[in-house]
Amino acid sequence: MTTSTLLGRPHEVDLPGGRIRYYETGEGAPIVFVHGLLVNADLWRMVVPAVAAAGYRCLTPDWPLGSHEIPVPDANLTPAGVADLIAAFLERLDLTDVTVVANDTGGAITQVLLTRDRSRIGRVVLASVDSYEGFLPQPFTALATLAKIPGSIRPLTELLRIRALHRLPLAFGLLTKRPIPPEIVDSYLAPSRESAAIRKDLRRFLRSVHRRYTLDAARHFADIDIPVLLAWAREDRLFPASFAERLARDLPNATLEFIDDSYTALPEDQPKLLTESLLEFTRRYAAP
Template sequence: MGTSTSLGRMHEVDLPGGRIRYHDTGAGAPVVFVHGLLVNADLWRKVVPAIAAAGYRCLTPDLPLGSHSIPVPDADLTPTGVADLIAAFLQQLDLTDVTIVANDTGGAITQVLLTRKPDRIGRVVLASVDSYEGFLPQPFTALPLLARIPGSIRPLTEAMRIRALHRLPLAFGWVAKRPVPPEIADSYLLPSRNSAAIRKDLRRFLKSVHRRYTLEAAAHFPSIEIPVLIAWAREDKIFPVSFAERLAEDLPNATLRLIDDSYTFLPEDQPELLTETILEFTRLHATP
């Protein structure tokens, strides 16, 4: 849905398998923001304005991960398929020397992208992400199994009508330290609640999620020369800091930064600190 005006104008682009929406604002070297499961471009609404103001072009696609508004029945929604969709997005818009900033499930997909089609990518920020054996992590490990049962997603999306449930671990309780504003929660949850076609896309992605994708990507880490910033929530409840340390060790050109007073949704809980960390990293690794 990506409705936030701070993200810039909304556009649509046709990619192999379907059409996606994206926001575009600012001018300069491109930064592409990759969200995770059951959220959309709105996740980045507090980060994009400051990055754009610092002289970057910020692009925030709504990926088909359950909070998108255009169904993509013909798209490959496996983790490799979604990674290839991002690669096609970069190619279609002719973006080069791109900084990819990813959070949560988007980080797992970015690791797959990085080890499959890295040629347009200049640097990467992994901000509290799925990795290694943690794709999907607790308490979300049952979702891929649940998705195999026909009709199983609808009751979940209906239950989320109850705002009080948003603070539960299976909703936003363990990913956002502070309550997600109601209009943003609606932007995330209404697409799958209102559209059977969107639920079908979500099911297809969930059914394919497996740690073999992140473990396979990790096997290729030693050959990745691209600079990677690992920005991690020190208090993360679902991605332990030990995963961040492991990524920092396995990626040859990695920097680790821990961010205080936040859970997984760093762009929601600590947008200013995350923005500062991203800008410091992009300046340090700017292409001469």
């Protein structure tokens, strides 16, 4: 079974500054998934089928974070700009009472989104995410520094053709406890390896990443009264439990659940447990 089959039918939609691809499957209340840096919709391939089967409409975009295949040269790729792209996606498809599910960098962008336009969002799942001072976390701050050097991204993408390097800390070694299947790694890395336009998009995002975005978002947390599930990897090596506990204190309607035997990429390491937490949360806070 191909990944596209798992995620549903592919579609494309025009948003301010460019076009993005997304996958859709299922019927019911909408759930929109937000992946992180240098991954794409395939991150959710082991979560979406069970969520759709439970009676939800799952929409899984390839956000322009370096593993997308459609360049967006005119899009604003700052964290605030990508947050506005998500808001535009919800508006363009006329989605309301949406559950947004985010992982890793996508969680930082979702926090920014919540402080800019949460009018169509009913609840949020933050599954081990960047926040506060941890955007980007070490050692990935090196990517933001590297991105300031013209032509610097291509040597890195070429180096990662060597599969033995994929378990290194600056690749996927800190993100997952277990190796990611080679065909999925190729899905994540091939776009930036093969396209100068995608590398340019990636550099634009990386050059703009700064903790001021998440720290500014945090100053508005007291105003965010929608339900938030913090599904956190207990063994997370990038975002320790203290980040989750701080978010739980600062967000007025937050629930914290720890998930065992996983690093940051919960959809890769523990998709079943993440799905169970997500479904329990959406049922508990379903619209009347």
